[in-house]
Amino acid sequence: MRTMTKSKHTAPSARERILKTAKSRFATAGFDGTSTRQIAEDADVAQSLLLYHFKSKDAIWRAVMDMLFGFADQIADDDIALSELSIEDQLMFGIRAFVDLCAEDPDLHRLMTLEGRTQSDRLTWLIENHLRRYFEPTRSLIMQGQQTGLVRQGDPTMLYYSIIAIAGTIFSFEPEMTLLDPGNKAQDREQVLNLIRSMLFNDR
Amino acid sequence: MRTMTKSKHTAPSARERILKTAKSRFATAGFDGTSTRQIAEDADVAQSLLLYHFKSKDAIWRAVMDMLFGFADQIADDDIALSELSIEDQLMFGIRAFVDLCAEDPDLHRLMTLEGRTQSDRLTWLIENHLRRYFEPTRSLIMQGQQTGLVRQGDPTMLYYSIIAIAGTIFSFEPEMTLLDPGNKAQDREQVLNLIRSMLFNDR
């Protein structure tokens, strides 16, 4: 099987530079706030090249999302081997992976919060192509945990989004938190993990 | 002193209609995603009227924020009379007010999340004119609570933003949650309050 993965030591192709710069632009300025000319300038290519590799601005956005969730899928695939673990360990494994993901690339959550606020074609595409894949199994784990008293009571969807809310917000609002409290230490992963754990599980 | 408060039974003025429609447009599509012509169409006025009442699109955005935090300030003023309550009651009073605010108008948190992700003139304006007023006293309460063992350990800024993250996300991501799980009951205020309480305080 041929590999499409780029080598660590070859210069990134124009297509890869476009995706990378488009990701950070979309994440900070939003879809409408980003122009294809800005992306092209950051990637040091002509604006028309973006529409050669991708046929529209929407297609660029979807390619960025596919790239981001491509990394996440690698983690999710590891989860398959975990089904013999306890419910608590399975949940904490997924949560730790998500916290790591948010810490290493805040743009992922920034992009998702930009789309989750309003019904749109991009949101329905995102749900059907990526989000549901993570939501359904995690929601199932939460409900199993609730039946044994391990996980606190409450709507599973609320608990799921509370996990996402904490991990995502803490790492993606670093600009606001730094301006408000320059010396804060809010982005410590273990601290965030303990906070989520004490919120989700009973008696700890 | 003259009152600027509109009567309940008079038709809203054009200026009020502009602010109201601008708020929902900004909250869902973002600053760049919203055009003054869209706002004008929703408010049923000419586009040039927006720039008669406010001198620029930025000024419209700031007026929307002043309006939103004007409502919040009414609650904050009540807080002054609460200084004789316990730390826990003071914290829970503020948290309950914030949860109510997020539940009644998800646009407030939607607008704040659109600005908190990137350093910008709008973010610095927002912090100095509104956000710091709520952040500093609440952070102080959290630290006092930590000294007596009432509040769990951890960076106070992290805890502050975790409260905002849960309350804000649960109510402003209703579109995404409904698409993922149409029958969810995530937006129950008491449920959200209990979740935040068990995360913030020790031993409950």
Added chain:
DNA sequence: ACATAAACTGATCGATTGATCAAGGTGGCA
């Protein structure tokens, strides 16, 4: 009734947007 200020509209400006297209460049294979 009249005058004056405030509220409001339609037309229009230059700038920027996403998208299209023809042409130039580059590297690999026959």
Added chain:
DNA sequence: TGCCACCTTGATCAATCGATCAGTTTATGT
């Protein structure tokens, strides 16, 4: 070498953007 598929560019399109301005309507005070 010569061909061909792929990559890349600059020019250009119609549409839309925020903003300005001249002019008309509405409200207010005397």
